[in-house]
Amino acid sequence: MTGAERDARTFEEAVNALPLIDHHVHGAFRVSLNRVAFERSITESDRGLAAATTSFDSQLGFAILRWCAPMLELPPHSSPDEYLARRAELGPEETNRRLLGSSGVSHYLVDTGFATGDLLDLQGMAASSGGHAREIVRLESVAEEVAVGASADGFAKAFLDRLHGRLENGAVGTKSVVAYRHGFELDPARPEPGAVTRAASAWLAAIDAGQRVRLTDPTLLRFGLWSGIDAHLPLQIHVGFGDSDLHLARANPLLLTEFIRHSEPSGTPILLLHCYPYHREAGYLAHIYPNVSFDVGVAVNYVGTQSAQIVAESLEVGPFAKQLFSSDAWGPAELHYLGALLWRRAFSTVVGRWIRSGDWSLTSALRVASLIARENAERLYGL
Ligand SMILES: [Zn+2]
Numbered sequence: 001m002t003g004a005e006r007d008a009r010t011f012e013e014a015v016n017a018l019p020l021i022d023h024h025v026h027g028a029f030r031v032s033l034n035r036v037a038f039e040r041s042i043t044e045s046d047r048g049l050a051a052a053t054t055s056f057d058s059q060l061g062f063a064i065l066r067w068c069a070p071m072l073e074l075p076p077h078s079s080p081d082e083y084l085a086r087r088a089e090l091g092p093e094e095t096n097r098r099l100l101g102s103s104g105v106s107h108y109l110v111d112t113g114f115a116t117g118d119l120l121d122l123q124g125m126a127a128s129s130g131g132h133a134r135e136i137v138r139l140e141s142v143a144e145e146v147a148v149g150a151s152a153d154g155f156a157k158a159f160l161d162r163l164h165g166r167l168e169n170g171a172v173g174t175k176s177v178v179a180y181r182h183g184f185e186l187d188p189a190r191p192e193p194g195a196v197t198r199a200a201s202a203w204l205a206a207i208d209a210g211q212r213v214r215l216t217d218p219t220l221l222r223f224g225l226w227s228g229i230d231a232h233l234p235l236q237i238h239v240g241f242g243d244s245d246l247h248l249a250r251a252n253p254l255l256l257t258e259f260i261r262h263s264e265p266s267g268t269p270i271l272l273l274h275c276y277p278y279h280r281e282a283g284y285l286a287h288i289y290p291n292v293s294f295d296v297g298v299a300v301n302y303v304g305t306q307s308a309q310i311v312a313e314s315l316e317v318g319p320f321a322k323q324l325f326s327s328d329a330w331g332p333a334e335l336h337y338l339g340a341l342l343w344r345r346a347f348s349t350v351v352g353r354w355i356r357s358g359d360w361s362l363t364s365a366l367r368v369a370s371l372i373a374r375e376n377a378e379r380l381y382g383l
Pocket of ligand 1: 024330
């Protein structure tokens with residue numbers, strides 16, 4: 001074995017043993033899932049499955065049968081029926097314990113703002129995984145919580161009081177889903193207080209008239225974003241790939257360029273989440289603007305064995321000190337487990353190739369692995 005080959009193998013072992021900080025994730029299901037529910041939670045589509053198709057016929061489905069089956073004491077490449085029968089036999093608690101407990105994640109930074117009814121809460125995630133869990137506060141959810149019962153004049157104060165209460169209670173960052181609610185073609189400037197009150201007045205009147213409580217008003221969305229900037233904690237922004245609530249073209253992070261420029265003097269870190277298929281655009285923004293970092297979570301799961309390609313592309317112009325690990329898992333603990341496993345495999349494959357060719361030293365490779373696996377998150381979130 002050559003020295004470079006030995007280094008590449010040492011590197012692979014080190015990456016497998018690295019404790020990860022999953023900086024954007026949701027809870028795991030604490031309930032049992034029938035086949036339809038499971039299949040619906042391994043696709044980002046919220047439409048019914050097309051006739052005669054199964055979500056298992058996908059990179060993610062194949063990755064579950066390959067990598068999660070052995071965790072349930074089944075052979076790799078078991079059938080979906082065998083897999084789901086064994087999963088049902090073990091039950092949600094044991095399935096979560098095995099999959100979360102084996103992912104090597106020391107900290108989950110959990111977005112608590114979306115469809116949490118059937119999911120483990122922070123304590124549940126910590127207990128099932130044996131790690132730590134901290135909260136990320138979703139700005140639009142805070143607005144929706146205080147909208148019921150607020151007056152137009154009192155909305156801004158009620159929102160800020162609720163937000164700061166959550167942040168003082170141990171949350172480590174904020175998150176915006178403006179991509180889902182409007183898209184990034186927003187006026188980048190901070191809205192005037194009068195404009196916020198007028199927008200709140202119109203929104204609260206619509207809620208009184210029976211409209212569903214869902215924040216889509218661009219002025220109030222901007223107010224939320226700027227409140228995140230003012231909080232001086234990392235502001236996560238959903239970018240790219242997501243369900244059909246999203247118009248993908250309006251979730252291109254380049255549309256955030258003016259907002260990034262406006263918010264730059266604050267020094268508040270902006271974390272572009274997921275980013276696929278705009279991870280190269282995100283890498284560019286992280287390259288140019290000191291306050292921008294990014295991840296390729298969720299894509300790594302959905303592209304399965306192609307994840308080495310996504311990770312390689314993220315390591316083009318994206319600075320190494322401005323990339324973080326995330327799974328963006330929501331629901332089945334398979335997604336939490338695979339997010340970690342596929343990222344480790346992808347990172348080892350890509351960087352291992354550069355060690356073998358002599359382009360990267362083992363020392364530099366180990367340092368970059370540690371930055372992306374946890375040190376960048378420790379620094380940005382103050383963990
Ligand atoms: Zn997410």
